[in-house]
Amino acid sequence: MIKTANRIANVEEYYFSRKLAEVRTLDTPELRVINLGIGSPDQAPSSPVIDALIASAKNPAHHGYQSYKGIPAFRKAIADFYANTYNVALNTETDILPLMGSKEGIMHIAMAFLNDGEEVLIPNPGYPTYSSVANLVGAKLRPYNLREDLNWGIDIDALKKSDLSKVKLMWVNFPHMPTGRTASREELKELVDLARKHQFLIVNDNPYSLILNDSPMSILSIEGAEEVALELNSLSKSHNMAGWRLGWVAGKKEYIDAVLKVKSNMDSGMFLGLQDAATEALKNGEEWFTALNKVYAERKAVGKKLLDLLGCTYAEKQSGLFVWAKAPAHVTDVEKWIDEILYGTKVFITPGFIFGEAGRRYIRISLCCTVESLNEALTRIQKHLEAKHTEQIVVK
Numbered sequence: 001m002i003k004t005a006n007r008i009a010n011v012e013e014y015y016f017s018r019k020l021a022e023v024r025t026l027d028t029p030e031l032r033v034i035n036l037g038i039g040s041p042d043q044a045p046s047s048p049v050i051d052a053l054i055a056s057a058k059n060p061a062h063h064g065y066q067s068y069k070g071i072p073a074f075r076k077a078i079a080d081f082y083a084n085t086y087n088v089a090l091n092t093e094t095d096i097l098p099l100m101g102s103k104e105g106i107m108h109i110a111m112a113f114l115n116d117g118e119e120v121l122i123p124n125p126g127y128p129t130y131s132s133v134a135n136l137v138g139a140k141l142r143p144y145n146l147r148e149d150l151n152w153g154i155d156i157d158a159l160k161k162s163d164l165s166k167v168k169l170m171w172v173n174f175p176h177m178p179t180g181r182t183a184s185r186e187e188l189k190e191l192v193d194l195a196r197k198h199q200f201l202i203v204n205d206n207p208y209s210l211i212l213n214d215s216p217m218s219i220l221s222i223e224g225a226e227e228v229a230l231e232l233n234s235l236s237k238s239h240n241m242a243g244w245r246l247g248w249v250a251g252k253k254e255y256i257d258a259v260l261k262v263k264s265n266m267d268s269g270m271f272l273g274l275q276d277a278a279t280e281a282l283k284n285g286e287e288w289f290t291a292l293n294k295v296y297a298e299r300k301a302v303g304k305k306l307l308d309l310l311g312c313t314y315a316e317k318q319s320g321l322f323v324w325a326k327a328p329a330h331v332t333d334v335e336k337w338i339d340e341i342l343y344g345t346k347v348f349i350t351p352g353f354i355f356g357e358a359g360r361r362y363i364r365i366s367l368c369c370t371v372e373s374l375n376e377a378l379t380r381i382q383k384h385l386e387a388k389h390t391e392q393i394v395v396k
């Protein structure tokens with residue numbers, strides 16, 4: 001048996017990679033699993049996107065390696081999207097690097113900026129990949145709590161009082177997953193100022209800005225951000241293209257060049273058909289987002305009913321593809337409770353502990369599921385709770 005590298009000793013296989021395999025074993029034609037777990041949009045991209053992919057794939061000249069920096073048309077479409085959506089001017093040539101989804105960018109940025117033992121500020125709760133990647137590159141994790149009493153905001157005063165001298169990188173993610181919290185311009189400005197003062201890189205991971213959110217914002221629109229900030233963005237959620245693996249990182253040339261140094265040694269560019277399709281997707285206008293958000297708002301209303309039935313509490317206003325909710329006080333072990341629901345109803349809900357210690361009392365439901373399925377989940381859970389109630393009476 002060959003011993004694996006030390007760097008993977010503190011990293012586990014991604015939770016969903018393990019758990020969804022278990023969930024799939026429960027799926028039968030008689031009773032299908034209802035997956036309220038991951039944020040993988042179940043609707044199709046706009047039809048011009050599919051047409052662009054097909055047309056591009058039919059061209060025999062489109063199947064070779066592509067530029068490491070993406071085609072100019074895709075980068076131009078990203079720059080236009082940033083100008084129109086966030087009022088941010090990006091240089092098409094120097095400030096944008098297309099990625100195969102924003103997730104890979106988390107690794108590339110960590111590899112480009114973090115030395116062994118340097119500290120990384122990571123939101124707790126937060127997207128688990130930030131911690132795994134920090135472990136993989138040998139950096140030191142510095143989780144910072146998002147506080148429920150601040151409506152899941154960052155306690156910036158506490159951060160300011162702490163020793164930030166060894167911090168090299170701070171991950172922020174607004175609109176935040178899993179809590180759905182957005183940040184105000186003032187909060188982002190304070191964070192950018194902190195990064196400038198202590199000379200660390202601040203990276204906003206921004207894939208949810210156009211989902212159930214009235215004021216999409218980019219960290220790059222904050223004064224002074226260009227000196228210290230990068231932003232990851234993605235077509236996965238807002239354009240229903242999660243499986244296509246299309247995203248990008250934006251920021252100033254020197255930082256983008258550093259990320260390219262890593263990335264260009266790892267892959268050999270992105271299939272031209274995907275880039276043509278992405279260029280088309282970025283033309284989706286207001287009508288697209290209005291229709292998309294109408295669907296998610298309808299689903300959210302049913303999702304909230306389901307959470308009410310479970311006795312959970314939640315903030316009314318949450319952006320993004322999920323509803324984050326606190327489990328009722330009588331539940332002592334939320335992970336066990338979620339498994340009990342899964343095995344009793346075949347409805348899968350994400351337990352909050354996977355997002356960090358601060359998520360232990362919480363659950364997250366995804367809106368990537370039809371209203372019909374959500375209603376079916378509601379019915380199953382209702383029956384399950386009634387059966388449990390009857391069981392308890394009989395035992396007494």
Ligand SMILES: Cc1ncc(COP(=O)(O)O)c(C=O)c1O
Nearest residue numbers: 101102103127177205234236247
């Ligand atoms: C906060 C956050 N960042 C990044 C990602 C990855 O997105 P992509 O599909 O662009 O890699 C996700 C996906 O769930 C996410 O929730």
